[in-house]
Amino acid sequence: RAPSRHDVEGVMMRWMPPLVIDGEVHACPQCSTYRDWIVFNMNDDSVWLRCPAGHQVLEPRLDAAWFNRNCGPVDHWHPTLEDGLRHLGH
Template sequence: MFRRARADREFREAQRAGQAMLATPTEWPLPETPGPLAEAAPAAPETAVVPDFLPPDFRAPSRQDFSGFMMRWDSPLVIDGEVRECPECGAYRNWIVFNMRDDTIWLRCRAGHETKETGLDTAWYNRNSGPVDHFHPTLEDGLRHLGH
């Protein structure tokens, strides 16, 4: 019985201390308020340029800054249950898959034959490609990086 009364008393004291802490900011004086809005400086013209958050050197490139993206696809490419083959040489593996700026997908075989693939789209490319690890100034540099 005495333990419970002591616990209740300690709980009430803690509640009072918490209430006192919450009431303290209401007793502080209000900060000085600025003058009327009419005395404020005139608003900036609507054509004012707002500085960007990051300087241009630190910005990530936009998708529109590139002609397209490419990735390797070493295994056979199966689309709608069919294995895709190069229409010119019959190769069916070791593709380079291009995702162009206009959202078309192109396939390039090891022999350098390129063909537009209508069975794939940008969503497929995004699901199957990894993160961009290199940016290349030319197509040849990108192909060399991917081993073609």
């Protein structure tokens, strides 16, 4: 059967350009980087951002609806977040 998103902890995508939230470019609160994010949409519909340095924070202004609007078709499924991060180049 086709995998469903509930088989995994969540879905993720790589976001290379600056990420604009509420009209402002979002920067990592810890290292101030503003591009090359991994964006996670977890099964509880929360959205997390991970910067290239591995700082991972919940972003409450983003949600599953935002993720689905901005995410292309999910073409890869990963058993673990670590496997997915490797696939995405982090």
